C-alpha cells in the first residue's frame with residue numbers, strides 16, 4: 292500500500308482499539324494497524340458512525356486508545372502523561388475540525404497565535420509567525436477580524452493557519468469541508484494538496500469520494516475496522 | 529505561557545462580561561469596604577478612649593475603701609468595713625519609698641455660688657500632691673498648699689467650666705465664692721483638661737482636704753492616689769501599699785488597690801478584641817463575596833467548555849487552564865479589593881466629615897489586610913471551578929455546545 296515505505300513511519304498503529312465505556316460499552320475502533328509516513332496524504336473514508344473521528348482523535352492525541360499501541364516518531368503515545376500529550380498536540384499535530392473550533396471573540400490573528408502561546412513563544416515572534424501562517428493560506432487581509440465575523444470558508448482557512456503555525460509533523464483534518472459550500476471546499480482541498488506538495492503529512496477524514504481523491508492514498512473504515520476497498524464496496528452496496 | 533500573558537487572557541475574559549464581572553466584584557467591594565469601615569470604627573473607639581485616658585498617668589495606684597473578691601472590678605460600696613483615713617495616707621507617704629507622691633482625696637458634691645450665679649459641682653478635697661500625681665495643674669494662681677491643708681483654710685481652685693459659669697470672662701482670682709454656704713477665696717484656676725469618659729474634668733472645684741472633711745462632715749477618704757516613681761515598680765509598689773495598709777488596718781484587708789495601667793491595658797485588650805470581632809463579622813460578607821465569585825466562575829467554566837476544549841486541542845496543559853481560570857477569579861477579587869479599599873477609606877473619611885462624633889480611624893494594616901484577604905478569597909473560591917475546567921476531557925469539551 293505505502294509508497295514511501297523506505298523511511299521510518301511517522302505514525303505507527305498496532306491493534307489500536309477504543310471502547311467507549313458506559314451502560315452499554317460501544318466499540319469505536321477495533322484492531323487498527325496503520326503506518327503513516329512523512330509526506331503522506333491519507334484519506335480515511337467511511338460512513339457516518341464508522342469510527343473516523345475516533346481514529347482521528349487518537350491520532351491527534353486528544354484521546355487515548357483502550358488497547359493496542361500508537362507511536363509518533365517512535366514515541367509510544369499510549370504511555371504518555373496528560374502533560375506530555377498536551378505537548379505532543381502542541382508541537383507535532385495541527386488539527387482542523389469540521390466545525391472550525393475558533394475562539395469567537397478572538398481575532399483571526401489571535402486564534403492563529405494560540406498554539407504559539409502555549410508553546411511559550413514571545414509576543415512579537417508569535418504575531419509574526421501567525422501572520423505568516425495566515426498569509427500562506429491567503430487570508431492575511433482578515434487578520435484583525437473577529438473569527439465569528441468570518442464566513443465558513445474563511446474560518447476554515449484560519450483554522451488551517453492555526454494548525455500550521457507551530458510547524459507540526461502532522462496535519463489532521465476531520466471532515467474539513469463538511470460545513471463548507473462546494474467552492475470553498477475545493478479551495479480548501481487545493482490548499483491541503485499544496486501543503487502536501489510542500490512536504491506536509493496530512494490525514495483527512497471524509498465520506499465524500501470526490502474529496503478523498505485529492506489524497507495520495509485512501510483507507511476505508513467500517514464499524515471501527517479498516518477494510519479493503521473490495522470489502523468496502525461490497526458492504527456499502 | 530508566562531503569567532503576564534495569562535493575565536491578559538483573564539482581563540479579556542472579564543471584559544467580555546462587564547456587567548457580570550462588576551456585579552461579582554460588588555460582593556467583594558462591599559466585603560472589603562465593610563472590613564475597613566468596621567475595623568476603623570473599632571480602632572477609632574480605642575484611640576478615643578486612649579485619648580481620654582492620656583495624661584491620667586499610667587503608673588498610678590488607686591486605693592479605695594472596701595474589699596472585693598474578684599480582681600479588677602470596682603469596689604462594692606456595701607463591703608466597706610473600715611474607712612480610709614488621712615492616717616493611712618500619712619503612713620503610705622512616710623514609708624512608701626517607691627512612691628513619687630501620695631494624694632488622699634475627699635469627694636463630695638456642693639453648691640458653689642458667686643453672687644446670683646450658682647452651680648452644683650463635684651468638689652474634691654485634696655493635698656498639694658494631687659496636682660503632680662494626677663498631672664493636672666493650675667493655669668493661674670496657686671494650687672492647694674500644705675499650709676492651706678493644715679490650717680483648714682477656706683480657699684478653692686476652680687476648674688475651667690466652673691470659672692466660666694460663675695464668672696464669665698471676668699477675673700475670678702481673689703474673688704469670694706460660697707461653697708455649701710461657706711465663704712471661700714479663689715486661689716487658682718485650673719488649666720483646661722476637657723472631657724474624659726463623659727466626665728467634665730473642668731467642672732470641678734478643689735479645696736484643701738481637711739477643709740473638705742469639715743464641709744462634708746466626714747473623716748473618710750474617697751480614695752488615695754499613689755504615683756509609683758518607677759514604672760517597673762508598679763507591682764512591688766502595689767504590694768508595698770498593701771502591706772502598709774494591712775498593718776495599719778489591724779491586719780484586715782478592707783481596701784482595694786487597683787493598678788490603673790493594668791485596668792487600662794485590659795480595657796484596651798477588650799477594645800482590640802472588639803475591633804477584631806467587628807472586622808471578623810465584616811470578613812464574613814467578604815466570604816459571601818467569595819462564594820459569589822465561585823458561583824460565577826462555575827457558570828463561566830460551563831459556558832466556556834468549548835473554549836477550554838479548543839485550548840487543550842492546540843496544546844494547553846491542564847495547569848495552563850487551571851492558571852487561566854484561577855487568574856480570572858483572582859483578578860476579579862483583587863480588583864474588587866482595590867475598589868473596596870478605596871470605598872472603605874473614602875467612606876471612613878466621609879463619616880468623619882459628616883458625623884464627627886463617630887470616631888473612625890483607618891489603620892493602614894486594615895486596608896492591607898482586607899485587600900490581601902480579598903485576593904486569597906479569589907484564589908480560594910477560584911480553585912474549585914479552575915480545577916473543574918482543567919480536568920475537562922479535551923474531546924468532551926470540544927463536543928460541548
Ligand SMILES: Nc1ncnc2c1ncn2[C@@H]1O[C@H](COP(=O)(O)OP(=O)(O)O)[C@@H](O)[C@H]1O
Nearest residue numbers: 311317318319338339340341342343344345346
Ligand atoms: N464519547 C463517546 N461516547 C460513546 N460513544 C461514542 C463516543 N464518541 C463516539 N462514539 C461512538 O463511536 C462510534 C464511532 O463514532 P465516530 O468516531 O464519531 O464516527 P464517525 O466520525 O465516523 O462518524 C459511533 O458509534 C459513536 O456513537
Ligand SMILES: [Mg+2]
Nearest residue numbers: 343344345465
Ligand atoms: Mg466524525
